[in-house]
Amino acid sequence: xxxxxxxxxxxxxxxxxxxxxxxxxxxxxxxxxxxxxxxxxxxxxxxxxxxxxxxxxxxxxxxxxxxxxxxxxxxxxxxxxxxxxxxxxxxxxxxxxxxxxxxxxxxxxxxxxxxxxxxxxxxxxxxxxxxxxxxxxxxxxxxxxxxxxxxxxx
Amino acid sequence: xxxxxxxxxxxxxxxxxxxxxxxxxxxxxxxxxxxxxxxxxxxxxxxxxxxxxxxxxxxxxxxxxxxxxxxxxxxxxxxxxxxxxxxxxxxxxxxxxxxxxxxxxxxxxxxxxxxxxxxxxxxxxxxxxxxxxxxxxxxxxxxxxxxxxxxxxxxxxxxxxxxxxxxxxxxxxxxxxxxxxxxxxxxxxxxxxxxxxxxxxxxxxxxxxxxxxxxxxxxxxxxxxxxxxxxxxxxxxxxxxxxxxxxxxxxxxxxxxxxxxxxxxxxxxxxxxxxxxxxxxxxxxxxxxxxxxxxxxxxxxxxxxxxxxxxxxxxxxxxxxxxxxxxxxxxxxxxxxxxxxxxxxxxxxxxxxxxxxxxxxxxxxxxxxxxxxxxxxxxxxxxxxxxxxxxxxxxxxxxxxxxxxxxxxxxxxxxxxxxxxxxxxxxxxxxxxxxxxxxxxxxxxxxxxxxxxxxxxxxxxxxxxxxxxxxxxxxxxxxxxxxxxxxxxxxxxxxxxxxxxxxxxxxxxxxxxxxxxxxxxxxxxxxxxxxxxxxxxxxxxxxxxxxxxxxxxxxxxxxxxxxxxxxxxxxxxxxxxxxxxxxxxxxxxxxxxxxxxxxxxxxxxxxxxxxxxxxxxxxxxxxxxxxxxxxxxxxxxxxxxxxxxxxxxxxxxxxxxxxxxxxxxxxxxxxxxxxxxxxxxxxxxxxxxxxxxxxxxxxxxxxxxxxxxxxxxxxxxxxxxxxxxxxxxxxxxxxxxxxxxxxxxxxxxxxxxxxxxxxxxxxxxxxxxxxxxxxxxxxxxxxxx
Numbered sequence: 035x036x037x038x039x040x041x042x043x044x045x046x047x048x049x050x051x052x053x054x055x056x057x058x059x060x061x062x063x064x065x066x067x068x069x070x071x072x073x074x075x076x077x078x079x080x081x082x083x084x085x086x087x088x089x090x091x092x093x094x095x096x097x098x099x100x101x102x103x104x105x106x107x108x109x110x111x112x113x114x115x116x117x118x119x120x121x122x123x124x125x126x127x128x129x130x131x132x133x134x135x136x137x138x139x140x141x142x143x144x145x146x147x148x149x150x151x152x153x154x155x156x157x158x159x160x161x162x163x164x165x166x167x168x169x170x171x172x173x174x175x176x177x178x179x180x181x182x183x184x185x186x187x188x
Numbered sequence: 189x190x191x192x193x194x195x196x197x198x199x200x201x202x203x204x205x206x207x208x209x210x211x212x213x214x215x216x217x218x219x220x221x222x223x224x225x226x227x228x229x230x231x232x233x234x235x236x237x238x239x240x241x242x243x244x245x246x247x248x249x250x251x252x253x254x255x256x257x258x259x260x261x262x263x264x265x266x267x268x269x270x271x272x273x274x275x276x277x278x279x280x281x282x283x284x285x286x287x288x289x290x291x292x293x294x295x296x297x298x299x300x301x302x303x304x305x306x307x308x309x310x311x312x313x314x315x316x317x318x319x320x321x322x323x324x325x326x327x328x329x330x331x332x333x334x335x336x337x338x339x340x341x342x343x344x345x346x347x348x349x350x351x352x353x354x355x356x357x358x359x360x361x362x363x364x365x366x367x368x369x370x371x372x373x374x375x376x377x378x379x380x381x382x383x384x385x386x387x388x389x390x391x392x393x394x395x396x397x398x399x400x401x402x403x404x405x406x407x408x409x410x411x412x413x414x415x416x417x418x419x420x421x422x423x424x425x426x427x428x429x430x431x432x433x434x435x436x437x438x439x440x441x442x443x444x445x446x447x448x449x450x451x452x453x454x455x456x457x458x459x460x461x462x463x464x465x466x467x468x469x470x471x472x473x474x475x476x477x478x479x480x481x482x483x484x485x486x487x488x489x490x491x492x493x494x495x496x497x498x499x500x501x502x503x504x505x506x507x508x509x510x511x512x513x514x515x516x517x518x519x520x521x522x523x524x525x526x527x528x529x530x531x532x533x534x535x536x537x538x539x540x541x542x543x544x545x546x547x548x549x550x551x552x553x554x555x556x557x558x559x560x561x562x563x564x565x566x567x568x569x570x571x572x573x574x575x576x577x578x579x580x581x582x583x584x585x586x587x588x589x590x591x592x593x594x595x596x597x598x599x600x601x602x603x604x605x606x607x608x609x610x611x612x613x614x615x616x617x618x619x620x621x622x623x624x625x626x627x628x629x630x631x632x633x634x635x636x637x638x639x640x641x642x643x644x645x646x647x648x649x650x651x652x653x654x655x656x657x658x659x660x661x662x663x664x665x666x667x668x669x670x671x672x673x674x675x676x677x678x679x680x681x682x683x684x685x686x687x688x689x690x691x692x693x694x695x696x697x698x699x700x701x702x703x704x705x706x707x708x709x710x711x712x713x714x715x716x717x718x719x720x721x722x723x724x725x726x727x728x729x730x731x732x733x734x735x736x737x738x739x740x741x742x743x744x745x746x747x748x749x750x751x752x753x754x755x756x757x758x759x760x761x762x763x764x765x766x767x768x769x770x771x772x773x774x775x776x777x778x779x780x781x782x783x784x785x786x787x788x789x790x791x792x793x794x795x796x797x798x799x800x801x802x803x804x805x806x807x808x809x810x811x812x813x814x815x816x817x818x819x820x821x822x823x824x825x826x827x828x829x830x831x832x833x834x835x836x837x838x839x840x841x842x843x844x845x846x847x848x849x850x851x852x853x854x855x856x857x858x859x860x861x862x863x864x865x866x867x868x869x870x871x872x873x874x875x876x877x878x879x880x881x882x883x884x885x886x887x888x889x890x891x892x893x894x895x896x897x898x899x900x901x902x903x904x905x906x907x908x909x910x911x912x913x914x915x916x917x918x919x920x921x922x923x924x925x926x927x928x929x930x931x932x933x934x935x936x937x938x939x940x941x942x943x944x945x946x947x948x949x950x951x952x953x954x955x956x957x958x959x960x961x962x963x964x965x966x967x968x969x970x971x972x973x
Contacts, residue, residue: 067792068683070730071778079784079792084441086769086784086792117772174774 036134040156042127042163043110045092049127049163051156056112056168060126063089064106073174077103077122087111089120090172097147112168119172130163132156137165194486199240200293201424203285206233210282214275227264230278234260237285248298249288255307256281259314274313281306429522432483439472439479440767446472447764447788476765483523487565487574488516490529494536498561501540508558509544518565520572524666528574531639531650535576535662536561538636543578543660553657555579568747571648571799574664583654585611592617612652616640649799665799667782675766675785677793678744679759681732684793686766686785691798693745693752694851695760700739705756714743714754717846717919718831721745723754724804726796729780746798753802764788768795832920833900834946835913837887841946843939844911848951850903852916854896860912866958869899869910876901879958880912881949885935902955909958918942 040051041060066078066089075094079086089109094100101107101122109120140152148164151171156163210233217226238253256278262268284306291299446468453465495511502509520528544550544559551557564575585608592598592614603611616636643650648667654660674689696716698704705712705723712723723743727734735741735758743754766785775781782797831846853871860869860878867878878899900911920941936950955962 065791067784067794069775069778069781069794070681070683070732071780072775076774079794081786081790081792084444084786086786088772088774119772172774 037131038134039129039131040163040165041110041129043108043121043123044125044127045096045123046098047124049158049161050092050123050166051130051132051163052110052112052121052166052168054129056114058111058113058118060108060110062106063109063120064104066103068103074100075174077101077107080109080120082111082118082120085118087118087120088174089122090174091122092171093122095147095151095171095174112172114169114172121168121171130158132163140164194488196244196292196296199244200289203237203240203289206236207282207286207289209233211279214279214282217270217275224264224266227260227270231257231260231264234285246288246292246298248301248303249285249292252281252284252288252303252307255310256285259310262314268314271313277306277310277313281310427482429483432479435479436483439476442472443476443765443767444786444788448790451788473765483521484519485522485525486517486519487525487572490525490532491516491563494533494563497533497536498540501537502544505541506546507540507544508547509540510558510560512560512562513564514562515565516563518567518572520666524572527642528648528664528666531642531664532574532576534639535664536563539576539578539580539660539662543580545581549581553581572666574666575661576664577659577661579659582656582658582660583612583615583652584656588612588614609651609653612654615652616650673766673768674763675795676744676763677761677787678726678742678755678757679761680726680730680757684761684787684791685726685757686787686793686795687744687746687755688782688795688798689763691746693747696743696745696754698738698741698743700737705738705741712756716745716754721752721754723756724801725756727756727758729801729804746801755796755801766793766795832941832946834917834920834941835881835898835900836915836917837882837885837913840885840887841917841941841944842881842885842913842935842949843941843946844900844949844951846919848902848955849900850908851901853899853901853910855899855910855912856896857894860897871901871908871910874908876908876910877959878910878912879954881954882912882914884954884957885947902951904962907959907962909955909962911954911958 039054041054041057042049042051043060044050061082063080066080068078069076069088075091077089077091077094077100079088081087087109089107091101107122108124108126110123110126111118111120113119136156137154138157139154140149141155144152151167152164153167154165156165210230213226213230213233217223217230220226234253234256238250238257241247241249241253259274259278263270263274268274284301284303288298288301288303291297291301449465450469453461456462491513494513498509498511539561544561545553545555547557550559560579562575562577564573564577566573588611589598589603589606592603592611593600597614597617598606616639640650643664643666649665650662651665652660652662675686676689676692676695677684677686679685696703696714698714703715705714707713708720712725714721714723721743725734726732738756742757742760744757744760745752745754764787766787768783769785771781771783779800780797781794783795785793785795787793832843833846833849833852835842835844855869855871855878860867862868863875867880868875869878870876897912897914898916900913900916902909902911936948938945938947940946
C-alpha cells in the first residue's frame, strides 16, 4: 500500500505535517534580523551556514497573533521552488509514516486561513493532523496587503 | 600585455589556435595531397588571419598571408598540384606568420621580421612549382610577372620602406629586372633553396625574425633576465562561466569566514594567530579581487556593434547621425553585459528613429544637419550608468499626456497631478507609443516596456529625461550584482543595515551644537558647508519607532539618481566587505532593500537600496530647492561670500574654494605610486592622478614626514584628481574683501582671511597639472555615420 512520511509539528496546539521530502532540516534558532516594511508573516532573516533564510511565521499565516522572536523558535526548513524557506513553528513532532488511504480532504468546518494552507487531513490516534501545503504556506507577498500599502504610502 | 588592445589579444589567441590546426592540416595534407577539403580549411584560416591583420594594419602579416592565400587558392581550385616544395613554402609561411604574431605580442608591432624572402618563396611556387629545380634563370621572371597583380604591390611596399631586409630587397629588384638581366643565377638560385632543404624552415626563419622582437622585450622586462613572456595562447584558456560562478560563490563564503575570524581574533593576545589572520586577510582580498576580474568585461564588447547599427539605420532613414562613445572601458560583470545588450540596442535604434530629426527638420530648427548620439558609461553609487543621449527633437510631455489619455493609460485627474518625470515614466507603460507612424524599426508599441522589464529583471532601472527641442537622455542604471562590495554598516533601531560604500560621499556627526537638523517647510534638512542637504530619516522610512532627539546622530551623505541627500541613522559602525545575497522574491517588493548580507558576527543585515531612498528624499529636495531660491536672493543682497578650505604649506596659507573639494582624504605615503613622471594613488578602484601642492607652488622644503598625507579629492564628470597638501587648517566662510592680484604661478591672487594673508589657489591650473586631460571633453571614440 502506498504510504508517505510526514514531518510533524505543532502550531497553537494543532498538529501539522509536511512531506518529509520537502523538509531540509529542523533547527532551533534565535537572532532573527527583522525586515521593516516586510509583510508581518516574514518573521525575519537568519544565517544558515552562510545562506540567508527568510523565516515565515506560520502563526501569522494561520491568522494568529505573531510570535515573539526575542525567544528561540523552532524552524522547519522547507525547500520550495529551489529556495529554502523556514517555517516558524511552536513544537516539533515525530516523523510518521501514513498510508495514502488515510488521507481525507480538508473538512468544511475549517475556516479561512487554515483552509487555504491545508491540502488534507489524516486521522491519527486521538488527534487530527493537517497536511500543510508548504508552497502556499511560505507565500507571503499575497497576504498582508494592508501592511504593504501602509509601507508604500509612508 | 595590457597595452595591447582587447581586439589584438583576441586576434592573437585565435590565430595561435588556428595555426596549430594549420600545422596539423598541412602535414596531413602531405599524406593526402589531393584533399580539397583540407586545402579549403587551410585557405580559410589564412584568409581569416589576412583579413584581421589588414583591419589591424599589420601590413607585413597581411602581405605574407596574401601571398600564401594566392598559392592556396590555386591548390584548392586544382590549378596546380601540391608538391613538397609548395608544402615547404607554406609551412615556412606559417612559421613566419607565427613569428610575426609573437613579435606583435611582445612589441605591439611587427618589428623587422623578414617576410619578403618567404613571400618570394611562396610566389615562386605559384604557377611553376618546378622552377627551382629546372631553369632558375627563367623561373623568377615568370613568377614575378605572373604574380605581379596578386602580390607584387604589397610585397614591394615594405621592401621600399625598410632597408633592413637586404635579401628581400635584392630579390625584388632582381625579379623586376629579371627580363632585362641575363645573369640572375647567384641570387635567384639562393632563394628557392630553403624550400628544398629537409630541416624545418622554422630554423631558417627564426633567427633573423625573432631577434629584433626578442631584444626589446628583454630590455623592457629589465630586472628579469631570461624571463621570457609566455605567449598569449599559452597563458590563456577558456573557462566555463559556471565554474567562475562557483568560484565566486566560494570566495564569497571565504570572505565571510575571514570576517568572522578577524572579528574573533581582533583583540587576541596570541601574536602568531594575529599575524596569520592578517595574512589570511590579505590573501582573501587578493583572491577575491582576482576572481572578480575574471568575470569583468568592458562595455565596449556590446558597444562595438552599435556604430554599424547607427550607420545602417540612419542611412535607411535619411538621417545624419554621429555616434560618440564615452567610457567604453567601463567594466561590467559578464552576465550583466549579456542582459544589457538587447535593451541598449533597442534604445539606440529608438534614438536614431525617433530622437534625431531629419537634416531638413534640424536645419529648420537651427541645428546642424548632423545629429549626435552619445553613449556614456560610468560608475555611480554602486551601479553602472549607461546613458543614451541624442540632441534631437526631445519628447513633449503634453503629447505624452494626450496619448496616455487616448490610450487609457492614465486619467485626466492622474495626469494633472503628475510632474514631468512621472509623465515620462508613462513611456514605459505596456502598449504605449508616441510615434506618428509605425516604422519597421521601432514604434510598434512594444519596446520601451520590454526594455524596462529586461533591465528590471537584472535589478536595474531605466528612466528618461527630455527637453523639447534639445534632446532626450535615456538612462540605464545597472546594478553591480557582483557578489562582493564595500559597504558601510550603520545602526538604526535595533538592527544593522549595510549601505553600498560607492554611494556614500561622506559622513557627518550631528552633535546638536555645531550643527543641527533643521526643517524647511516640514522637511528635514541639514546645512552642510553652507548648502542645504535634504534628509531622509531611516527610522521613519522603515516605519520604526522614531527617536526622541536629533542629537548625536549620524548623517550619511549619499548620492543616487543624480541627487545628493543625507540619511539619518543612529550610529555608524564600520566599513566592511560584504557578500551580496539576493533577496528572496517575497521581500523585493518592499523596495527599500537591495539585498541581504551576513556580517562578521554571523548576523544577517539588510542592504539598503540608495536609489529608492533617494526617491523618498524627493519631498525634502523640493523644499530645499525652494529654500535655496530664497537664499540666492538674500545672498545677492549680502554680497559675495566664499567658502574656502585653508591648507597650510609651511608658513604659507593657501585657500581652495570649497566647491572644488569633493572629499578630503588621507593617503598613506607609501601608497602613492609613480607612473612615468607622474604620481598616482589607487583610490576606489580608480587610478587617481596626484599633484602635490608644494611642488605646484614651488615649495620644496615642506615634505611631510608622517605616514599619511592629507589630500583634497576633486571629482567632475567621473574624473578625479587628488591635491596633496601639507596640512588642512580650517574651513572658512567669509567675505573676501582685501584682495591683491599677486600674479604668481599657480595662484590667482591673495586675500586676507581670518586676519592672515592667504594665497588663493588657481584650481584649474592645479587640476591640469595633475591631469592634463581633465577638462578635455574629448570623447573616446567618434564614429561618423
